[in-house]
Amino acid sequence: MERRILSVWLPRLAIERWMKGANNGGESAPEVAVALVIEGPHGQIISAVTDAARAGGARIGARLTDARALEPGLVAVAADVAGDAALLVRLARWAGRWSPLVEVDGADGIRMDVSGVAHLFGGEAGLVADVEGRFAKAGVTARCAVAGTAGAAWALARYASPVGDEGARSTQSSGRVRSARHPHPSAAVGCSLPLPRERERLFPLPVAALRLSAAANHTLNRLGLKTIGALVGVPRRSLARRFREADNPLDALDRLMGRTPEPLTGLADEPPPRAVLRLAEPVADPGILASALARLADPLAEQLAARRLGARRVALVAWRVDGEVREVEAETSLPTREAGHIVRLLAEKVAVIDPGYGIDAFALEARWCEPLAAGQDALIGEPPRELELARLIDRLVVRLGAMRVRRPAARESHVPERASEWVSGIDSSLRAKRSNPADQGLDCFASLAMTGGRNGPAxxxxxxxxxxxxxxxxxxxxxxxxxxxxxxxxxxxxxxxxxxxxxxxxxxxxxxxxxxxxxxxxxxxxxxxxxxxxxxxxxxxxxxxxxxxxx
Structure with missing residues (x-):
């Protein structure tokens, strides 16, 4: 099976993120000349611009003072580099829907191994269309390319002309290419090429597509080696003498052509929220269990709040000095990060843990988490009824068992006696189904069928x-x-x-x-x-x- 790499370029990620924030989550911010800037060695450098700023002459990589000389009304905003990087990581995890091996590629890209995946989307063209379409629905401009190597996919995504573009065919046939500057993102469309045509489209690209330093690109252009095709025809020994090892275009060319492997490293799994307590001396008193649980609940709740998560399954783990590990766990019907509720659920179970010759470490883990946004109590200060019911169900399940506490749930059927069933009290299938917009209509239809329509029986x-x-x-x-x-x-x-x-x-x-x-x-x-x-x-x-x- 041939190796196929999909490169996703997000050229406007930073400015699109700023525009959404500036408009409080709306579709677009007011069209003003705004440039996101970062600190450079000789002043502020532009890292992203709006369309109005680009029309005024502002360019990525230019100094802010030079851009303001062309457009005095240019508004400078400090770039949130850390926030952009965090968003890119979240998008990379979301891209796991297309490949099990996804990697963040620089500050504005994602690459993934799609070997043996394209047929699920009707071919590589269908895969590219699906990726770009889903990013577009998320409000993110994306340009994609598929190739046999990561370097080739990166170059095609950023520098190749759109497939089917008449101007691109005419320039390639005459041996000319576009400027080494990035193409305008609005004109970017996906390109998916069969393997025999990849070299044909790579050779006319500028040497900047090799991901070399600015100094190496400048040197190659001065030597008249402006395209990858021109670089391929030069003897390797003469090039090796002119460049340092880090900027050697031969190494970059070998990676591009697949002569040197360029493996992908997938994103590391994010560890679940966990609070740890280590004791200076082993303690054999059973009373330490409740004390340790109370001390660990607040740190765990803080971690859950920082990551905007709620725990559905929590476990208290105790390490004994004899090498044995004892643990108890409890599940909840709704996501929670309330420390007191977690303590109440596990307090009745920790008594089964035998300290043995002593326990020297504890950990409270949230082994199953779900997104949980900040909530608000009622105006009179009482928690919502749904939350109170969930707490009652959780405590009953802890005492009686999951299969002895049941509740009705709708099923996908319009026959009344089949439209409902009894499920475990902590089963989240009913709540998850209602939270999915695609299933809301079916859920409501099943509920109506279960009661015989709008005027059904009690x-x-x-x-x-x-x-x-x-x-x-x-x-x-x-x-x-x-x-x-x-x-x-x-x-x-x-x-x-x-x-x-x-x-x-x-x-x-x-x-x-x-x-x-x-x-x-x-x-x-x-x-x-x-x-x-x-x-x-x-x-x-x-x-x-x-x-x-x-x-």
Whole structure:
């Protein structure tokens, strides 16, 4: 299998991040001439610019004083280099949807190994389109390229002309290339090339595509070696004498062509939040367990808050001097970073830990975390009811067990008796399904089906019960029914409301249902249905069932 590397260039990441912040999360900031600057050896250097600043002559890498000579109204804002780097890391982790091996590439790029992945997206062109499209939806300009080496993908993403561009074909055929400056990001589109054509597109690129220093690029241009193709034709020995080892274009050329390996190093897994307590001397008193838990809860909560996470599973680990490790853990129904709640959950479990000959270290770990934004209590100072219910469920589960505390959850079915099920009290599937916009409609539909629509019954029987019905015509409304040895004359009726069978789940021959809301002479209201219709070819006469009660 050929190795394929995808390079993602994010040329406007810093300015787009600033624009979103300047507009409080809106789509775009006011179009003003703004330049993000960093401190250089001889003054402030421009690191990113808006379109208005670019139109005024501001360029990345230029000094701020020179840019203001061209555009006096240029606004300078200090660049947040650390914030941009953190955002790039988050984007790299998010890019794991396309490859298991993703690496941050410099200050404005990501590269990933996509060997054997492209067919999942309809080929490399489809993969590039998917990557660029998803970054665009996130408000980030991206230009991508796929090649056999990391260096080639980096060069094509930043310097190659767009695929299918007529001007690019004409310049390549005449042997000329564009300026070594970065192309305008607005014109950047993805390029995905078959392996035999990669060299053809690499040779016309400027030598700046080799990722050499500015001094090495200047020297090569003075020697007349302005393109990669021109550099390939020069004897290697003569070039090696003119450059230092760090700036040797031959090494960069070998990496570009795959003669020298350039491995990718994936992002290190972020360790889970963890608070550690080490004791000067081993302690065999069981009372140390509760004390250690109380001391570790606050540091763990601070780590969770700093990373905007909430714990779903926490564990207290104790290391004994004899080499044994003892631990207890508890799960929560909702993410939490409240130290007191964590202590209450584990306080009833730590008693099972045997200190043995003594414990000399403790750790409180959040082994399962979920995003948790800052919340606000009610105006009267009370926590939300959902949070109070979650705390009660957590404590009941700790005492009784996860399978002995259950709650109803909606299922993906429009048949009423299948539209709900009992799940563990700490199961997050129901909450996760509702938090997914793609599943909200299905969840709401299942809830409506479970209760029979907008005016459904307050009580739904676990299984429909057969009843005897008297009606004027076979397909008419019911007039009287018998249920549980009682005869009920129907005073009012509303319906029918038809529910079709689930053909993908049920055997052939399953009949449809017509539901009616009926009220007897005593004012009691019921939800009944007729299964099948006359002449449907799926059985004999229709059958009637009781399925729910109102009030």
């Amino acid at each position: 009580r739904l029987l676990d299984h429909p019960e057969a009843i005897g019905v008297v009606y004027a015509t076979p397909e008419g409304v019911p007039r009287r029914f018998t249920w549980r040895r009682g005869v009920h004359d129907i005073a009012r009726v509303e319906g029918p409301e038809r529910i079709a069978p689930e053909w993908w789940r049920e055997p052939r021959g399953t009949r449809l249902r017509d539901y009616y809301r009926v009220e007897d002479g005593a004012g009691r209201r019921y939800w009944i249905f007729r299964e099948g219709v006359i002449g449907d070819g799926r059985g004999g006469a229709p059958m009637w069932f009781m399925h729910g009660l109102f009030g």
